[in-house]
Amino acid sequence: xxxxxxxxxxxxxxxxxxxxxxxxxxxxxxxxxxxxxxxxxxxxxxxxxxxxxxxxxxxxxxxxxxxxxxxxxxxxxxxxxxxxxxxxxxxxxxxxxxxxxxxxxxxxxxxxxxxxxxxxxxxxxxxxxxxxxxxxxxxxxxxxxxxxxxxxxxxxxxxxxxxxxxxxxxxxxxxxxxxxxxxxxxxxxxxxxxxxxxxxxxxxxxxxxxxxxxxxxxxxxxxxxxxxxxxxxxxxxxxxxxxxxxxxxxxxxxxxxxxxxxxxxxxxxxxxxxxxxxxxxxxxxxxxxxxxxxxxxxxxxxxxxxxxxxxxxxxxxxxxxxxxxxxxxxxxxxxxxxxxxxxxxxxxxxxxxxxxxxxxxxxxxxxxxxxxxxxxxxxxxxxxxxx
Amino acid sequence: xxxxxxxxxxxxxxxxxxxxxxxxxxxxxxxxxxxxxxxxxxxxxxxxxxxxxxxxxxxxxxxxxxxxxxxxxxxxxxxxxxxxxxxxxxxxxxxxxxxxxxxxxxxxxxxxxxxxxxxxxxxxxxxxxxxxxxxxxxxxxxxxxxxxxxxxxxxxxxxxxxxxxxxxxxxxxxxxxxxxxxxxxxxxxxxxxxxxxxxxxxxxxxxxxxxxxxxxxxxxxxxxxxxxxxxxxxxxxxxxxxxxxxxxxxxxxxxxxxxxxxxx
Numbered sequence: 001x002x003x004x005x006x007x008x009x010x011x012x013x014x015x016x017x018x019x020x021x022x023x024x025x026x027x028x029x030x031x032x033x034x035x036x037x038x039x040x041x042x043x044x045x046x047x048x049x050x051x052x053x054x055x056x057x058x059x060x061x062x063x064x065x066x067x068x069x070x071x072x073x074x075x076x077x078x079x080x081x082x083x084x085x086x087x088x089x090x091x092x093x094x095x096x097x098x099x100x101x102x103x104x105x106x107x108x109x110x111x112x113x114x115x116x117x118x119x120x121x122x123x124x125x126x127x128x129x130x131x132x133x134x135x136x137x138x139x140x141x142x143x144x145x146x147x148x149x150x151x152x153x154x155x156x157x158x159x160x161x162x163x164x165x166x167x168x169x170x171x172x173x174x175x176x177x178x179x180x181x182x183x184x185x186x187x188x189x190x191x192x193x194x195x196x197x198x199x200x201x202x203x204x205x206x207x208x209x210x211x212x213x214x215x216x217x218x219x220x221x222x223x224x225x226x227x228x229x230x231x232x233x234x235x236x237x238x239x240x241x242x243x244x245x246x247x248x249x250x251x252x253x254x255x256x257x258x259x260x261x262x263x264x265x266x267x268x269x270x271x272x273x274x275x276x277x278x279x280x281x282x283x284x285x286x287x288x289x290x291x292x293x294x295x296x297x298x299x300x301x302x303x304x305x306x307x308x309x310x311x312x313x314x315x316x317x318x319x320x321x322x323x324x325x326x327x328x329x330x331x332x333x334x335x336x337x338x339x340x341x342x343x344x345x346x347x348x349x350x351x352x353x354x355x356x357x358x359x360x361x362x363x364x365x366x367x368x369x370x371x372x373x374x375x376x377x378x379x380x381x382x383x384x385x386x387x
Numbered sequence: 388x389x390x391x392x393x394x395x396x397x398x399x400x401x402x403x404x405x406x407x408x409x410x411x412x413x414x415x416x417x418x419x420x421x422x423x424x425x426x427x428x429x430x431x432x433x434x435x436x437x438x439x440x441x442x443x444x445x446x447x448x449x450x451x452x453x454x455x456x457x458x459x460x461x462x463x464x465x466x467x468x469x470x471x472x473x474x475x476x477x478x479x480x481x482x483x484x485x486x487x488x489x490x491x492x493x494x495x496x497x498x499x500x501x502x503x504x505x506x507x508x509x510x511x512x513x514x515x516x517x518x519x520x521x522x523x524x525x526x527x528x529x530x531x532x533x534x535x536x537x538x539x540x541x542x543x544x545x546x547x548x549x550x551x552x553x554x555x556x557x558x559x560x561x562x563x564x565x566x567x568x569x570x571x572x573x574x575x576x577x578x579x580x581x582x583x584x585x586x587x588x589x590x591x592x593x594x595x596x597x598x599x600x601x602x603x604x605x606x607x608x609x610x611x612x613x614x615x616x617x618x619x620x621x622x623x624x625x626x627x628x629x630x631x632x633x634x635x636x637x638x639x640x641x642x643x644x645x646x647x648x649x650x651x
Contacts, residue, residue: 002511002514005510006507006511006514009486009506009510009513009514009522010503010507010510029484029523116481119478265499266494266497266498266499267494269487269491269494270494271480272478272480272481272483272488272491273478273479273488273538273541274474274477274478275478276438276441276443276472276474277472277474277478277541279441279443279472280441280442280470280471280472280551281467281491281492281494281545282465282466282494282495283463283494284463322481322482323482326481326482326483326487326525327480327481327482327483327487328483328487330499330500
């Protein structure tokens with residue numbers, strides 16, 4: 001009896017759907033998770049193709065494919081209808097899409113990771129103050145850049161990895177990143193204690209945010225009208241500063257961080273049972289938490305430095321996925337990454353289209369679309385009840 | 388599914404937080420196949436002792452050894468196969484299902500994905516704890532008693548040599564308390580593992596344990612066979628409650644009363 005029941009359960013968990021007993025009778029949980037991942041990948045691909053097609057000027061979809069496929073298969077795929085599409089896509093649309101992917105992935109994963117590490121659903125990659133720190137850094141660069149280095153110097157171009165940045169843009173990136181690193185350093189100092197309580201960490205993050213918020217407010221207060229506008233726009237976030245140079249700086253950091261984080265999946269699952277249980281399951285909880293937080297913050301900081309503040313994704317993408325496929329980090333992490341890409345690229349698409357040929361800051365559209373989507377999902381009877 | 392015979396010895400153990408000593412000079416011993424119950428009033432140091440055994444805290448002085456090896460020297464992953472810990476309150480985060488939560492207990496044996504043996508162990512554990520019908524239920528839809536069963540099943544899936552439980556039954560109703568202890572007693576008999584369990588219910592302790600360690604104000608009041616230790620005198624000394632051990636039709640039980648209350 002027990003043996004039979006055991007076999008039955010084993011089959012259920014392993015999703016041996018070919019057995020007669022349970023065919024069609026249960027949710028194929030692993031299969032469902034993989035299917036969800038595949039579906040998300042398809043959706044992400046479609047939104048990415050759309051992002052390449054649409055913008056200030058629309059490129060016909062077949063020409064997008066021709067641009068990519070003609071150089072590989074010149075016999076099968078004809079030339080795109082306009083030769084300048086090559087240049088347009090490779091130097092304009094593609095770097096932006098790559099930046100959207102990198103940012104979406106890193107914020108989605110960092111959010112999922114931070115929520116799991118601190119076992120708190122309200123945590124996002126910015127909980128430890130990295131976004132206000134980066135904003136303060138950028139604001140300082142905007143406010144003092146001209147005064148310190150001179151207007152002429154700030155107008156010159158700097159060449160980094162094949163891309164021309166104006167000196168003022170580059171200074172902004174450097175300052176945003178440097179001050180964001182400072183916030184990480186503060187977190188490290190705070191977590192020096194042998195065992196750090198989760199609420200202390202979260203609270204410290206909030207307090208650090210207020211400190212930098214004071215900095216942002218004072219830079220705003222002392223800035224000219226033009227500078228004020230620039231600071232405000234930076235805080236709203238935008239993908240329009242994308243370039244291959246930026247992507248080449250971001251990509252290695254994000255990829256290394258992702259590899260590190262993904263390898264912690266099983267420990268992360270154990271952590272969901274509480275610190276003490278995770279400890280007794282052989283997980284070094286303190287080390288996992290400290291390193292994880294630092295890696296997440298680093299990964300989001302490097303994106304933030306180029307894009308400005310992109311909120312919402314890190315908070316919501318993991319929740320959306322958790323509602324649908326549950327809590328197993330091995331699946332939840334890639335799902336959150338893909339969800340981050342989808343949400344961000346759809347928002348970015350609308351940013352480009354709503355006041356065409358002008359462009360809205362990402363934050364405005366992102367919060368509206370994301371918010372409405374979330375309200376719909378929560379009111380959906382099937383998934384809403386799982387949050 | 389038997390486990391190797393092992394012995395856990397604690398000698399002269401002292402433990403505390405930030406300069407304050409909570410337990411001191413604890414001596415005890417637990418062998419495979421035994422149920423050792425920790426008794427004592429709230430704040431006597433049961434949880435501290437348990438956390439030290441589980442290596443959540445390093446001993447301040449004295450030693451905790453398994454087969455002669457100092458616990459804090461054993462590799463964390465290896466130790467996870469020796470000791471299964473269930474804390475007082477169950478913690479869950481996110482919307483995991485029952486079997487996901489139980490499978491977590493296989494962490495010490497698993498690098499990346501669960502093998503058939505892992506899933507079998509989890510299935511066995513769910514059947515033992517009678518939660519196999521709930522296997523795909525999300526944890527947050529379970530009752531408190533069912534959740535506690537999930538954490539116990541997780542410890543069973545871990546298949547350690549020592550189960551260390553901190554008042555696992557205190558949130559359960561009478562039926563669930565009896566069930567749980569019966570199942571655990573059965574597990575100990577079947578596998579030859581050892582269970583160290585902190586409890587408040589003297590009758591349950593009396594019925595299910597082989598040995599009892601009584602803590603009072605952080606020191607050992609008594610350690611030994613159940614019938615020698617659980618006496619009306621001990622209950623009076625440790626809890627300040629009068630009690631007698633009564634011979635009922637189904638065996639002995641402890642009848643406690645407060646003589647002061649009789650006057651009211």
